[in-house]
Amino acid sequence: MSQSAPALASARFDADAEAKLSALRRTKFVATAALALCVLIFAVAKSFEGRFAWLGFVAAFAEAATIGGLADWYAVVALFRRPLGLPIPHTAIIPENQNRIADNLGRFIEVNFLAPEPVREKLAEVDFSALVADWLADQNRAADLSHFVGRLVPQTLAAVEQSGLRGFVTSRMLEQIEKVPLAPLAAELLSALTDDRRHQRLFDEFTKVVGRFLSDDQALATMREKIREELPSLFNLFRADAYLLKKIVASAGSLLDEVRADPDHPMRAEFDRFVLTFVERLRTSKQYAKRAEKLKRDFLARPELKALAGYMWESLSVFIEQDAKAPNSMIRAHLANMFVEVGRHLAGDAQIRADMNQGFVVALSSFVESQKSGVSKFIADQVKRWDLAQLTRLIEMNIGRDLQYIRFNGMVIGGIAGVVLHTAERLFLVD
Numbered sequence: 001m002s003q004s005a006p007a008l009a010s011a012r013f014d015a016d017a018e019a020k021l022s023a024l025r026r027t028k029f030v031a032t033a034a035l036a037l038c039v040l041i042f043a044v045a046k047s048f049e050g051r052f053a054w055l056g057f058v059a060a061f062a063e064a065a066t067i068g069g070l071a072d073w074y075a076v077v078a079l080f081r082r083p084l085g086l087p088i089p090h091t092a093i094i095p096e097n098q099n100r101i102a103d104n105l106g107r108f109i110e111v112n113f114l115a116p117e118p119v120r121e122k123l124a125e126v127d128f129s130a131l132v133a134d135w136l137a138d139q140n141r142a143a144d145l146s147h148f149v150g151r152l153v154p155q156t157l158a159a160v161e162q163s164g165l166r167g168f169v170t171s172r173m174l175e176q177i178e179k180v181p182l183a184p185l186a187a188e189l190l191s192a193l194t195d196d197r198r199h200q201r202l203f204d205e206f207t208k209v210v211g212r213f214l215s216d217d218q219a220l221a222t223m224r225e226k227i228r229e230e231l232p233s234l235f236n237l238f239r240a241d242a243y244l245l246k247k248i249v250a251s252a253g254s255l256l257d258e259v260r261a262d263p264d265h266p267m268r269a270e271f272d273r274f275v276l277t278f279v280e281r282l283r284t285s286k287q288y289a290k291r292a293e294k295l296k297r298d299f300l301a302r303p304e305l306k307a308l309a310g311y312m313w314e315s316l317s318v319f320i321e322q323d324a325k326a327p328n329s330m331i332r333a334h335l336a337n338m339f340v341e342v343g344r345h346l347a348g349d350a351q352i353r354a355d356m357n358q359g360f361v362v363a364l365s366s367f368v369e370s371q372k373s374g375v376s377k378f379i380a381d382q383v384k385r386w387d388l389a390q391l392t393r394l395i396e397m398n399i400g401r402d403l404q405y406i407r408f409n410g411m412v413i414g415g416i417a418g419v420v421l422h423t424a425e426r427l428f429l430v431d
Contacts, residue, residue: 060422068414106380129353136343
């Protein structure tokens, strides 16, 4: 059972170990001196009992006190070692039962200290959210935390790149996107857009774009060229293309002005019907659904998309790494501000704090429950590895002084019992 010096490190003494040992030695000395005094008093009282009858009571007290003191001395010593070095059975109880004590101690702690209910009750007394809020709301701590996170960024990005996690995450994301039906999703988005007539604002923007197009000289020149190509050559001699273009632009511009000025214009109603019909077809039409899925697959399969994702990742990685190394990092500054704001928001929201505390209690109690057998085994293994002499010394140093008082109590109780018996004997003899 005895282990080498490194194993002793697990049985560290308290900082006041020497003071405890000194107090133990003093108490032992006083207890032994009291026992010797009882023997001396017994001898003197017995010697003069014939001349002074009352000394019989003193002798009875001292005799019984000596016996009680010796018995308790034996009991105390037998816990830690063999009394007088004699191989008496059932002595040196602690050294001889180190493994059993270790197992029982570990089991005792597991059952009585790590049981679910006491752990939950103790955890519920701690306001974890307040501690987190106070910690985060401190500017210096938030800055330290942001620096710590900033130092982790380059290693994290490198680990993601080297482990192939980026490709794995990208492929999983694409797989999940492919599983999402596009047509119903588009229908819901468009339906949300029509709830407060935001689609009409888009329609207004569209009319403005068309209006700007009709005012663009290059666009008008292109339109005139197309009209000239469609007209017979004879009409071009009379500049009919310019006339037609002027009429078309004027009519279109006038129509657009009317539409923008009139919220109830028939074209707006027509646009409403078009949007609602399109939304309904997206929801119900299998043909539209197939077209939407094909469009989605074709889009996701395009190499330009993967190249764009790779380029965005590279650019983002370079920016983050460079910023993390900069003395005045923008990311660290934003992180620090974010931590402070989170702390302040948490401090001011009682409901979030209550939910957070409950989460801590559930998580930590579950963790303790899952690990308590391991804690029990760890404690038992540590105690088993302790050196026997060290183990005995450790226990005796911490509880030995109290055990010495058992010797005092034994002498007092024994002495009182001796006086009582002596008194009863005298009364019996008198009778």
